[in-house]
Amino acid sequence: MQDISRDLLMQASKGDMQAFEEIYRLASSFVYSVALRIISNADEAKEVTQDVFIKIYNNLRRFRFRSSFKTWVYRITANTALNALKKNSKEMSRRAADYDVALKAKDDRATTTQAIEMDDNKKLLSSLLDMLNPDQRACIVLREIEGLDYKEISRALGININTVRSRLKRAREALLAHGKRGDRP
Amino acid sequence: MNCKKVKELLMTDYVDGELRPDIRSKIKEHLAGCSDCRTLEEALQRKAVEPFRNAQKVQAPDIVWEGIKDAIAVPERAPVFIIRRPAFSLAAVAALIFLTIIFARPFFISHGPVTEYVQEQAEFFAYLDTGANGFVNGEDEGIGTAIEEYFL
Ligand SMILES: [Zn+2]
Numbered sequence: 001m002q003d004i005s006r007d008l009l010m011q012a013s014k015g016d017m018q019a020f021e022e023i024y025r026l027a028s029s030f031v032y033s034v035a036l037r038i039i040s041n042a043d044e045a046k047e048v049t050q051d052v053f054i055k056i057y058n059n060l061r062r063f064r065f066r067s068s069f070k071t072w073v074y075r076i077t078a079n080t081a082l083n084a085l086k087k088n089s090k091e092m093s094r095r096a097a098d099y100d101v102a103l104k105a106k107d108d109r110a111t112t113t114q115a116i117e118m119d120d121n122k123k124l125l126s127s128l129l130d131m132l133n134p135d136q137r138a139c140i141v142l143r144e145i146e147g148l149d150y151k152e153i154s155r156a157l158g159i160n161i162n163t164v165r166s167r168l169k170r171a172r173e174a175l176l177a178h179g180k181r182g183d184r185p
Numbered sequence: 186m187n188c189k190k191v192k193e194l195l196m197t198d199y200v201d202g203e204l205r206p207d208i209r210s211k212i213k214e215h216l217a218g219c220s221d222c223r224t225l226e227e228a229l230q231r232k233a234v235e236p237f238r239n240a241q242k243v244q245a246p247d248i249v250w251e252g253i254k255d256a257i258a259v260p261e262r263a264p265v266f267i268i269r270r271p272a273f274s275l276a277a278v279a280a281l282i283f284l285t286i287i288f289a290r291p292f293f294i295s296h297g298p299v300t301e302y303v304q305e306q307a308e309f310f311a312y313l314d315t316g317a318n319g320f321v322n323g324e325d326e327g328i329g330t331a332i333e334e335y336f337l
Binding site: 017020021024028029030031032033036037046049050053054057058121124125128140143144145149150165168169171172173175176 | 193196197198200201202203228229232233234236237238239240242243244245246248249250252253254256257
């Protein structure tokens with residue numbers, strides 16, 4: 001996520017809509033991407049994104065700059081997206097069946113066009129994330145897609161660093177175990 | 186360093202770049218001489234790390250901002266009247282009387298646009314009350330339990 005200046009936050013907290021729109025412009029792609037990867041559903045990701053920014057707007061006056069604004073946004077985003085996912089339990093029981101197809105598609109992509117390649121990447125990504133439970137998924141998304149380090153993930157999710165580490169380990173074990181089926185003889 | 190420890194670190198700190206340089210070099214040394222651990226490292230990169238590196242940032246559709254604007258356009262608090270000069274006090278009193286009449290109407294007319302408006306507002310505030318601070322805890326490790334520290 002891009003840096004957001006203290007001045008901009010101060011202005012927005014006084015009700016300056018232009019300033020708030022600028023904050024939205026700087027942070028919305030992070031919020032929407034994370035929500036989309038965690039929930040795997042565009043409509044719900046839109047709802048989560050709206051929800052996150054309404055929460056930010058309503059609480060901006062109470063934000064006292066003791067922590068970084070980024071961390072605060074990471075945290076609200078992760079919480080809101082995870083709650084939406086956990087509510088939607090059917091998302092959690094997705095089968096691993098798509099995985100082989102998607103992994104094969106990735107291997108074959110050298111022969112495909114750019115557009116199909118993009119599509120395969122998207123499919124592969126969501127089938128990989130579907131292997132994981134919501135908590136592992138959130139860790140992987142923040143780590144691999146958003147590039148947060150362990151400390152940032154631990155703050156975003158309100159868990160300690162060792163829990164971050166063990167969730168990433170379990171997530172990768174799951175990815176490796178399922179990946180074995182994708183190997184050719 | 187033994188294989189068990191190396192594998193443990195490969196799965197986490199090594200691929201995530203969280204290791205101290207000296208420990209990282211020790212692992213690299215081990216990988217150079219241990220095909221078992223090297224196989225794990227290759228599989229890990231191919232199946233659990235590289236696929237995510239292609240992920241792209243997605244822009245939120247315009248409709249999202251429209252929805253946010255609509256939701257926050259509703260004033261959060263009742264307007265406060267500040268009377269700075271006596272000349273304005275008459276206007277303020279007139280405005281108060283006018284508003285009193287407007288807001289008293291629902292008590293006399295049961296179904297009018299004003300009633301609906303007031304009801305909508307009440308529902309909206311009820312929604313805000315539950316939604317605005319909806320940091321529901323996760324079932325383990327208490328996700329969000331320390332959120333207050335950001336608000337104080
Ligand atoms: Zn070894």
